[in-house]
Amino acid sequence: MSATPNPKQTPNLGDIARALGVSVATVSNALSGKGRVSASLVPRIREMAETMGYVPSQAARALRTGKSGVLGLVLPDIASPLFPQIAQAIERAASASGYGILIADSRGDVSLQTEAINRLIERGVDGLIIVPRRGTRIASMDIPFAVIDSPSTPGNTVSADHWQGGGLVGAHLAALGHRKILLIGNNPASNVQNDRIGGIRASLAGAASIEVLWIEQHEAQHGIGALLGLAEAFTRGTTAFAAVSDLHALRAMTELHRANIRVPEEATIIGFDDLFWASAITPAMTTVRMDMPRIADIAIASLIRTIDGKSGDDIGENARIPMSLIVRQTCGPAPSIISPSP
């Protein structure tokens, strides 16, 4: 049907120019809307590009402009909870700004993290979003980057305000009358976990007695998958269990159930992150969640700003985004100490 015999699979600016008898510069200008082009020509060029099925060559554009339009996302472990939420929010924010996202999984390994970063740089990304492996500190680099949820070079980190989130947990538990609370963390080397626990502690100061159980330490002693001793804590008077992640809150809940301790009637449980299944279980998990879309928007916006050279690598004094409490069913009032069970 086409007039041109044996047309190339992918038309380029030259093909459009030829078809219209104008120059490629004019076509380029018309399509990008940058240079001045006569008002009458613009629609004709646009139409022709459309009908020919023109798709600009990213490679040529990138070579010419030095910008790939792609951002790299470095994650410690795509498959573990929470990171998918981050990845999704980042992908949305980036694509809303016209950027693509190239992913790299550092598999929780520090050296692989460096390698992943290099791989991404070699692929020509314009900037990097890094969610560092716990405890890692990202040194400065010669490419714009933003860090999520871990301290780094001052000025380019966005994170949830985990301390404030912890405060939400503490306040909720205090309001419910709990006086003896077990905090459940995984690893004390995690800044995020320490902030959450610190926030809970601070908001509960004096109002409740608090103990902390670190799962990794506990498992190092008792073996992977060992019971956490929650039933025992319960018999010693603990009425509330606050975990730094829904994952551990779930583990706590199933362990209590296993010991015939009812949630929330006898024991209260609260978690963090609102993981995918948190609302589907019975009882549904009360939790505190991060504002991922906002975190992603800030990280991406700041990154793009520094890519465009409009800012000094700054995220607005290390943004800390408030978390919010999602009240569901695992929290109840503290059972009276006087009458433990009817």
Place this chain on the structure above:
Amino acid sequence: MSATPNPKQTPNLGDIARALGVSVATVSNALSGKGRVSASLVPRIREMAETMGYVPSQAARALRTGKSGVLGLVLPDIASPLFPQIAQAIERAASASGYGILIADSRGDVSLQTEAINRLIERGVDGLIIVPRRGTRIASMDIPFAVIDSPSTPGNTVSADHWQGGGLVGAHLAALGHRKILLIGNNPASNVQNDRIGGIRASLAGAASIEVLWIEQHEAQHGIGALLGLAEAFTRGTTAFAAVSDLHALRAMTELHRANIRVPEEATIIGFDDLFWASAITPAMTTVRMDMPRIADIAIASLIRTIDGKSGDDIGENARIPMSLIVRQTCGPAPSIISPSP
């Protein structure tokens, strides 16, 4: 320290060539190992590239060769269970083959899926891995692609053998002596879920009475988050609950716990997919999992083969990869009908 005053930030082939007094063609050949270059020159060129911190320009290479070295991954919803596992496996397989992965989330929407595919194509990916939204059929495209876990153009699909996986469940349950089983699915429009359920049914034919509960239908009637009536099913004699996903198995388990029915002593539960938390709960979930690394390897290998023009868009007659049973603690022998509870 450098001899050249004010060197560019990123050296290119020309810089290396100049530094060594050879041509760019020779440098290119030495670095790629393609053309013949004298044995003595190769190491010198390599070293110089190294010390100058040479990073090849993907953009230029892509423009010249017409290949970007990047594959697109289209997912229905990065944040929902299982997809992160897929994304991770795909990323690993791709990067092992020297490819990068650009992600696009179609947010469970069919039109966004098309849009996501186009966005990826415009970014110049060499091929596409598509995990279609349930029920979607991917039409042929002018770019190489492979489909995971959904029927499509015959010949380019890899998927887990969900039917066989269902068989594993049925056999396990039968061996344990269960005679009345409730199957729990979410949506009957899902091919994956239907295959799993079909496989369970087929392997149990005649050996047990089977009912199916579709959660979406149930919730349409009783409201989102409504109890599934599992306790009632239990009192009617159901001893085993087999869900098409650990997510629903978890929901079932918590619902039974809530009704004081003990797992696995009184009721058996089994799921699918070995989601992240499946091994952390108490009791740990017995489940059937897909061989993601293998599925990813096959999809990527086949895709690369068709990109390189070495095959006719074929994945080896629609590969179906066996699933495997992971026995943990939620399954127990069927309690004798004669003496329901001691």
Place this chain on the structure above:
DNA sequence: CTGAAAGCGCTTACAG
């Protein structure tokens, strides 16, 4: 307003 031309950095026949 429009076009001719240069050039981004690379790879690949083609001469020598």
Place this chain on the structure above:
DNA sequence: CTGAAAGCGCTTACAG
């Protein structure tokens, strides 16, 4: 074995 040259498709000063 080595090099000069063309060309991938685009954008951007610069003339006209």
